Each structure stands twice: as structure tokens, then as C-alpha cells.
């Protein structure tokens with residue numbers, strides 16, 4: 538423990554300067570709070586919100602594309618089946634007509650039966666073609682939707698790339714600032730006595746990031762509660778270099794000479 542160069546005075550208004558160790562601790566506390574604020578800012582960056590929102594939009598678009606594509610595929614497969622049926626009917630008509638033309642039909646009755654079959658097949662083919670038209674009409678809106686979705690998707694993907702870039706820039710600014718403060722903190726830490734540092738770290742982890750507090754106007758700046766007069770008197774006359782704790786919140790309490798505590 539370091540000893541203060543000033544002897545404690547008996548006058549009530551005298552506030553002993555904080556020992557170098559406690560001053561360092563206050564500096565450390567400031568750095569830690571600055572780092573906490575930077576981390577908080579980094580997490581809550583508007584650019585991060587934008588990236589997340591665009592990510593959701595892209596996921597939603599992908600789901601809509603999948604749904605439209607599935608419907609479209611169903612119709613396309615129906616169309617293929619109809620097309621195959623229409624071709625088969627056409628081939629059958631061609632075969633019969635070929636036989637009729639070649640004169641291998643046989644009797645007149647056979648010829649008549651074949652003619653009737655051709656007429657019936659032709660009717661069937663027209664029906665199939667009508668169905669094909671219906672399916673093609675049903676396909677059209679899905680094709681339009683898919684085109685629109687593809688456009689929306691590519692524009693959202695472009696926006697996302699840009700938003701990611703902007704997030705990267707914003708993060709880099711905070712990271713630079715963080716690195717500077719962290720380097721200063723790393724330096725400070727080597728100068729703080731290990732037991733004091735351990736005590737501070739423990740309190741900081743437990744008490745919302747604040748392990749060391751100033752005494753301001755007779756109140757603890759950690760819990761903002763006014764200290765009883767007797768307690769103040771005890772603190773002011775504590776042995777130089779001793780570490781005192783707030784009775785109410787348990788934080789390390791640092792009396793600084795620039796505050797005229799009465």
C-alpha cells in the first residue's frame with residue numbers, strides 16, 4: 538500500500554487527496570464505462586438494425602419465391618402431361634388417316650368407323666388443347682409474380698450489401714475508439730495493485746459496471762445515497778492509503794480533493 542504524502546489534518550474541511558492507487562482506479566472506472574458505452578453503441582447501431590431488417594426481407598422474399606415456384610411447377614407439369622396426351626392423340630389420328638389414305642382400311646364400314654374415330658379423336662385433342670390454354674393462362678400470373686419477386690430480391694440483395702458495408706464502416710469507427718481506450722486501460726491495469734484491482738473487478742461485475750465511485754457532495758456517486766455524517770467523518774479521517782467502501786452499495790469509495798465535501 539502506498540502512503541499519502543500529506544499528513545491527515547484535524548480540520549473538518551480538509552479532504553485528503555486520493556492516493557495514487559485510488560486515482561488510477563477512478564481512471565480505470567472511466568475507461569471501463571467508456572468501453573461499456575462503446576460496446577452498447579456497437580450492438581445498437583442503426584446500420585445493424587438495417588442489415589437485420591433487410592435479411593428478414595430477403596428471407597421473406599425467398600419464401601414467396603419458393604411458394605410461387607412450387608405452384609408454377611405444378612401447373613407446368615400439368616401442361617407437360619396435357620401436351621403428351623395431345624401428341625399421342627395426334628399420332629393416333631395420323632396413323633388412322635395414313636391407313637385410310639393407303640386404301641388398307643378394308644370395307645366401307647371399316648372406313649366409316651375409322652372416320653368416326655378420327656372425328657372423335659380430333660374432338661378429344663381440341664378438348665386437351667382447351668385445357669392446355671387454361672393451364673397456360675393460370676401459369677401467367679405466377680410467371681409475372683416470379684419476375685417481380687426476382688427484381689425485388691435483387692434490389693434487396695443490393696441494399697443488404699450496401700447496408701453491410703455501412704455497418705462495417707460504423708463498426709470500424711467504434712473499434713478504433715475501443716482499441717485506443719483498451720490500450721490505455723491495459724496500461725493502467727499494470728499500475729493498480731492486484732488486490733485492489735480484483736476487488737474492483739468483482740464489484741464492477743456485480744454492481745452494474747461500477748466498482749469505484751466518487752464521493753460527491755457527501756453522497757456516493759455509485760448509489761447516489763447521502764452518507765450519514767458519522768460515516769463521512771470516518772471516511773475523511775481514514776488512514777491514508779486505506780480502501781473504504783460505501784456502506785450502502787458496497788462500492789469502493791474515493792474521496793477526491795477537488796470536491797469540497799462538507
Ligand SMILES: [Zn+2]
Nearest residue numbers: 757760783786
Ligand atoms: Zn454507494
